[in-house]
Each structure stands twice: as structure tokens, then as C-alpha cells.
Amino acid sequence: MNQRIGYARVSTEDQHLDLQRDALQQAGCRVIYEETASGKNAARPELEQCRKALRSGDTLVVWRLDRLGRSLPDLVHIVADLERAGVSFESLSEKIETGSAAGKLVFHVFAALAEFERSLIRERTYAGLAAARARGRSGGRKPKLHDKQLREIRALLRDPDIRVADVARRYNVSRTTLYKYVGAITPHSK
Structure with missing residues (x-):
């Protein structure tokens, strides 16, 4: 029997999982893996347990894309792994699901746009630093010693x-x- 399994994550102890838990339950998830872990932290034991529990035909459901991946490449890697295992993916907030061909297309377009945005931000940052250097300003920390x-x-x-x-x-x-x-x-x- 195909299951809808939820994964919920908050970054700090003072944040609450209630909103995510309610949304995942409303989306039909009977099992929800929950953890408190920074998105920057590679070690997310509950996510690993969740991924081990998923079987071909199941769907992994998250409240929002950023709850699953630490970065865009990480997110794309996780979804590709799920796809190889025959597991669908669904993000409730962005209304993205990879269970259909159209859903897969939407996810990959979304991922490509996010990568494009990161590239634009990087280019603007480098341009801003170059302009500041041209005006005689240098970035970085202030020197510890004068x-x-x-x-x-x-x-x-x-x-x-x-x-x-x-x-x-x-x-x-x-x-x-x-x-x-x-x-x-x-x-x-x-």
C-alpha cells in the first residue's frame, strides 16, 4: 500500500513544528518524521530514518521546499534519489509534486530558476565588490591591529x-x- 510520509523540520528549539505537522496531517500523512536541525547541518537523523522508511510508490511530503534541502543542489540531489527509488515528492506550499510528468517538469524548472537566481546574486555581489574596490574601498573584516x-x-x-x-x-x-x-x-x- 502506497503511503504519504511527511517530514517536518525547524531550525531552532524555540520554533514550533505545529504548523508543519497540521499541514502534513491534512495532506494525508499518517507518519511524520520531525526534527530540530539547522538547514546548514548535514546530519539530520530523522530525515535519514524517513528516507529509509520510504518504499517504491510512496510519496514524501514536506510543508515547504526549504524544510527538505539545505541548498538547491542538495534538494535536487534528494529528489533525484527519491525518483530513482520510485518515490514521489510533494511540497505543499509551492504546490509541487513529482508523481506526474508535469509535476517533474515543474520541479526541474523551479530548480533551474533557483539556480539562475543564485548565479545572478553571485554576479551582482562580484560587481558590487569590484565597484567598491574601484572607489578605494575594500571589503572584509576590519584589521585586528592598527x-x-x-x-x-x-x-x-x-x-x-x-x-x-x-x-x-x-x-x-x-x-x-x-x-x-x-x-x-x-x-x-x-
């Missing part, structure tokens, strides 16, 4: 009795940061 501090640090490190770790602690940076900014530090200044 010129005056660097001069002080270099002077301190010339003293063989002062340790790098002590200087790093004094300026609230790591030893690695000191090495990055000051360059090679002489052996006597350990």
Missing part, C-alpha cells in the same frame, strides 16, 4: 625576555594573528 599597535608590538618583540604569547594576550589576539601581522618573529621571542 599601525600604532603594530609598531608597539614590534618594539616589544625585540626584547628577548618578552614572550609572543604574553604580547598576544596583552593585545587580545592569538599568536597566529601576531605572526600574520608582524611576520616571522625571531626565535628568542618565544
Whole structure:
């Protein structure tokens, strides 16, 4: 017997699964796998259990596409795996289902449009960074240490009795940061 199996996910403990659970139950899901896991987190044990429970002819139902995939490529990969196993996929909010040829087409067009949008965002970001650089602005973090501090640090490190770790602690940076900014530090200044 073909089943409609639901998967619901929230990212943080203070979010609730009620909305997703209600929608999945209303869509005919008798079994719903639920978990709290960040979308960035690759380890989603309930999703893995859900995928193991699915059989050919079943349908995996989610409330929204972003509840299933961490990213567009991840989502496309999961849906392709389901397809190979003979399992349909349905997203309630986007009204996408892969049980029919038309539904598969809609999903793949949707995926292609999302990929296109990501490419446009990336291009605009690079163009914006290039324009900022042309105006003399550079992106990224502000430097941890300023010129005056660097001069002080270099002077301190010339003293063989002062340790790098002590200087790093004094300026609230790591030893690695000191090495990055000051360059090679002489052996006597350990």
C-alpha cells in the first residue's frame, strides 16, 4: 500500500513544528518524521530514518521546499534519489509534486530558476565588490591591529625576555594573528 510520509523540520528549539505537522496531517500523512536541525547541518537523523522508511510508490511530503534541502543542489540531489527509488515528492506550499510528468517538469524548472537566481546574486555581489574596490574601498573584516599597535608590538618583540604569547594576550589576539601581522618573529621571542 502506497503511503504519504511527511517530514517536518525547524531550525531552532524555540520554533514550533505545529504548523508543519497540521499541514502534513491534512495532506494525508499518517507518519511524520520531525526534527530540530539547522538547514546548514548535514546530519539530520530523522530525515535519514524517513528516507529509509520510504518504499517504491510512496510519496514524501514536506510543508515547504526549504524544510527538505539545505541548498538547491542538495534538494535536487534528494529528489533525484527519491525518483530513482520510485518515490514521489510533494511540497505543499509551492504546490509541487513529482508523481506526474508535469509535476517533474515543474520541479526541474523551479530548480533551474533557483539556480539562475543564485548565479545572478553571485554576479551582482562580484560587481558590487569590484565597484567598491574601484572607489578605494575594500571589503572584509576590519584589521585586528592598527599601525600604532603594530609598531608597539614590534618594539616589544625585540626584547628577548618578552614572550609572543604574553604580547598576544596583552593585545587580545592569538599568536597566529601576531605572526600574520608582524611576520616571522625571531626565535628568542618565544
